[in-house]
Amino acid sequence: MLWPWQKKPVSPQDYIADRQRDLPPIYYKADGGQQLFAGLTLRLPPDVRKLYESGVIAGGEVGEMAAEARMKELDGGKYAIEFFSGLMRLFYSCSRIIGARSTVHTRPPTKDASGTLVEPPDSVVKPSVTDADSAQLMAMLFRGYQRTGIAGVQEFPIHAEQMRIADMFAREAEIFIIAHESGHAWKRASRKPISIDPGTNEEIVADALAGTWFLEHLANPAPGLSPRMMYAGSEMALRIFSSMERIGIKFCGTHPPAGKRLEAFRALARKLCPSEADYMSLSTIAMASDQLWDHVEAILMAQNGEVAAVELTPDWLESTLIVLVQETLSATMTLGSAVEEAQSIIKDASEPVAVEATRRVRGFFAAQPAAAAILENLLSSTSKGT
Ligand SMILES: [Zn+2]
Numbered sequence: 221m222l223w224p225w226q227k228k229p230v231s232p233q234d235y236i237a238d239r240q241r242d243l244p245p246i247y248y249k250a251d252g253g254q255q256l257f258a259g260l261t262l263r264l265p266p267d268v269r270k271l272y273e274s275g276v277i278a279g280g281e282v283g284e285m286a287a288e289a290r291m292k293e294l295d296g297g298k299y300a301i302e303f304f305s306g307l308m309r310l311f312y313s314c315s316r317i318i319g320a321r322s323t324v325h326t327r328p329p330t331k332d333a334s335g336t337l338v339e340p341p342d343s344v345v346k347p348s349v350t351d352a353d354s355a356q357l358m359a360m361l362f363r364g365y366q367r368t369g370i371a372g373v374q375e376f377p378i379h380a381e382q383m384r385i386a387d388m389f390a391r392e393a394e395i396f397i398i399a400h401e402s403g404h405a406w407k408r409a410s411r412k413p414i415s416i417d418p419g420t421n422e423e424i425v426a427d428a429l430a431g432t433w434f435l436e437h438l439a440n441p442a443p444g445l446s447p448r449m450m451y452a453g454s455e456m457a458l459r460i461f462s463s464m465e466r467i468g469i470k471f472c473g474t475h476p477p478a479g480k481r482l483e484a485f486r487a488l489a490r491k492l493c494p495s496e497a498d499y500m501s502l503s504t505i506a507m508a509s510d511q512l513w514d515h516v517e518a519i520l521m522a523q524n525g526e527v528a529a530v531e532l533t534p535d536w537l538e539s540t541l542i543v544l545v546q547e548t549l550s551a552t553m554t555l556g557s558a559v560e561e562a563q564s565i566i567k568d569a570s571e572p573v574a575v576e577a578t579r580r581v582r583g584f585f586a587a588q589p590a591a592a593a594i595l596e597n598l599l600s601s602t603s604k605g606t
Pocket residue numbers: 400401404422423426472
């Protein structure tokens with residue numbers, strides 16, 4: 221037998237291997253999650269990546285069914301990050317709903333004989349679930365989790381292209397959570413001063429570190445990285461936590477509330493983007509699910525007997541109109557479908573929201589005549605906000 225002082229400190233790799241022996245990984249069976257963590261290190265700045273390369277931090281999937289991830293500080297200034305299978309499962313269930321409600325264009329429009337852009341036949345995958353049904357499905361998923369402690373399997377049909385989108389969302393959400401846990405570890409390991417208010421809550425600091433590392437890719441993303449997708453996955457993770465808090469489920473004793481974390485995360489991203497146009501471009505994919513999440517939270521609150529008002533926000537309307545114009549401009553969408561889409565979303569907005577969003581989008585495209593012309597085309601189809 222060895223006396224305690226004769227024992228060598230456990231390395232994070234050994235710690236994770238031990239945990240995985242007791243609780244084998246469920247989703248990353250082949251490598252225990254090494255590929256997932258490699259995906260993170262690809263996104264990290266060199267000084268943080270070094271902590272992984274030198275074995276100061278290591279992590280992997282642990283087959284616990286609770287929806288959690290945690291960082292454990294080991295002796296000798298080493299850190300182990302455990303990603304529980306239950307949180308992966310929760311992310312997969314949610315992202316499947318987000319994928320299924322997406323419209324996917326499998327090929328860009330082509331020009332017909334007269335030179336007009338048309339959608340090639342069978343190139344558009346329509347949503348497999350309506351917006352209203354997807355909000356209900358998500359709310360049911362969270363209620364089910366509340367009852368059983370496990371995210372239910374989602375059985376509704378989904379197209380392979382939508383599933384591909386779902387997988388990207390889930391993967392980026394996972395990577396954001398590992399980055400968050402790495403943020404806790406990095407802060408302790410490096411003891412470097414950080415440019416975040418000293419009084420800020422630890423959870424918000426860890427989110428901010430993850431966000432700052434990711435957004436370093438904005439100007440010059442490494443091959444295969446999409447800052448938009450990274451941002452959308454991060455928001456999805458925070459949105460899931462914030463929805464589930466509505467029904468009293470806490471994550472890692474989160475305090476402050478996840479809703480505050482989302483707010484702080486958005487404010488940080490806005491600040492780190494060189495311009496409003498950059499933020500709009502970064503948040504496009506995330507914003508496409510914004511209404512869904514508001515709707516889910518409203519359903520959950522209504523079930524609690526609380527009153528929730530779901531209203532289209534100027535942020536969302538602004539972002540959506542910008543996307544419609546840009547997609548028309550880059551010919552990934554026909555003007556006809558853009559007009560139709562613009563009509564249907566503006567119809568649902570209140571007059572003040574439509575007015576505010578229209579004002580912002582006009583400002584946004586003020587210096588781009590071609591885009592401004594498309595915008596006026598979209599707006600001419602409706603009397604609201606113009
Ligand atoms: Zn944390």
